[in-house]
Amino acid sequence: MNTIGTIFKTSIFGESHGNGIGVVMDGVPAGIQLTADDFIADLSRRKAGAKGTTPRKEDDLPEILSGVFNGKTTGAPLAVLFRNGNTKSKDYSQLFDHPRPGHADFVARVKYGGFNDYTGGGHFSGRITLGLVAAGVVAKKILSPTSINAKILEIGGSTDFDAAIEKAQNQKDSIGGIVECVVNGLPVGLGEPFFGSVESEISRAVFSIPAIKGIEFGAGFAVAKMTGSTCNDNIIDADGRTATNNNGGINGGISNGNDIVFRVAVKPTPSISLPQDTYNIKDGKVEPLTIVGRHDLCIALRVPVVLEAATAIALADLSLVAQKSPRIF
Numbered sequence: 001m002n003t004i005g006t007i008f009k010t011s012i013f014g015e016s017h018g019n020g021i022g023v024v025m026d027g028v029p030a031g032i033q034l035t036a037d038d039f040i041a042d043l044s045r046r047k048a049g050a051k052g053t054t055p056r057k058e059d060d061l062p063e064i065l066s067g068v069f070n071g072k073t074t075g076a077p078l079a080v081l082f083r084n085g086n087t088k089s090k091d092y093s094q095l096f097d098h099p100r101p102g103h104a105d106f107v108a109r110v111k112y113g114g115f116n117d118y119t120g121g122g123h124f125s126g127r128i129t130l131g132l133v134a135a136g137v138v139a140k141k142i143l144s145p146t147s148i149n150a151k152i153l154e155i156g157g158s159t160d161f162d163a164a165i166e167k168a169q170n171q172k173d174s175i176g177g178i179v180e181c182v183v184n185g186l187p188v189g190l191g192e193p194f195f196g197s198v199e200s201e202i203s204r205a206v207f208s209i210p211a212i213k214g215i216e217f218g219a220g221f222a223v224a225k226m227t228g229s230t231c232n233d234n235i236i237d238a239d240g241r242t243a244t245n246n247n248g249g250i251n252g253g254i255s256n257g258n259d260i261v262f263r264v265a266v267k268p269t270p271s272i273s274l275p276q277d278t279y280n281i282k283d284g285k286v287e288p289l290t291i292v293g294r295h296d297l298c299i300a301l302r303v304p305v306v307l308e309a310a311t312a313i314a315l316a317d318l319s320l321v322a323q324k325s326p327r328i329f
Contacts, residue, residue, distance in 0.1 A: 004204065005317040008313070010024075012128055020081050021130045036064055046302055064080055102270035109281075132208065151180055175298050177298060181307050190319060192253075193254065197254070209264075230246075
């Protein structure tokens with residue numbers, strides 16, 4: 001459903017054009033220093049405003065409703081709310097009967113019998129990632145001094161971001177991208193094989209980010225063309241440091257002390273200005289759809305901080321699980 005985690009449990013709620021977006025975190029250790037200001041840096045990285053992002057701008061000011069007292073976490077559920085203000089729901093009136101191709105409009109209508117809030121994409125909007133970013137801020141504190149950093153490698157198949165954005169704008173289209181995430185300083189031994197492996201827990205959290213369609217760790221799909229002698233990461237010291245990192249810092253689903261490295265594929269934003277021929281439920285036939293409103297040309301531009309957050313959420317939970325699990329040696 002809308003909750004992830006075994007000990008550090010993260011629950012998200014809200015709709016794009018509803019009263020607000022929020023997150024509730026349970027299992028947060030007591031005594032972590034936390035104020036509303038701690039959220040601002042990562043929230044600012046998620047905001048729109050840069051070339052290629054949506055013109056919709058929100059204040060995204062965090063309201064801590066519970067779980068913090070005198071600037072420290074209490075151990076009680078930690079709730080953070082973000083009020084929606086800049087909404088234009090009328091831009092989406094046609095999409096109930098004429099759903100966007102590539103978006104959740106159609107499947108959400110069928111699954112929820114038409115009772116879902118479809119304005120702005122409702123609960124399927126990228127705006128819901130506000131809650132993930134907020135939870136990521138807390139998760140990063142739990143993991144400290146481990147660092148998590150994500151960056152865009154390419155958009156629209158190019159490393160020239162400005163040129164790719166301009167081309168898509170001229171064509172009234174959208175583009176996707178590839179984002180890489182690196183986790184440094186994670187200790188050896190995190191991960192609960194088989195179904196709680198580092199890869200599976202990160203992947204589960206990462207696929208909660210709208211528009212993510214693929215993930216690969218280390219050398220990824222390139223390992224299929226390697227031999228064992230080239231793929232194996234030779235251990236060069238007692239700490240487990242390796243000469244290469246084709247396995248992306250993970251062996252047997254367990255962190256091996258090297259950097260965890262993975263990449264995700266972000267699909268193009270479904271909402272584009274270019275007319276598309278797609279089914280109109282009300283009219284019972286395929287008709288041209290021209291989408292209006294405010295949309296990201298390339299959602300990958302805003303993914304790095306969200307990817308860091310999802311990764312932190314998964315690893316913070318694994319870290320707390322490891323602290324409560326008996327050691328074999």
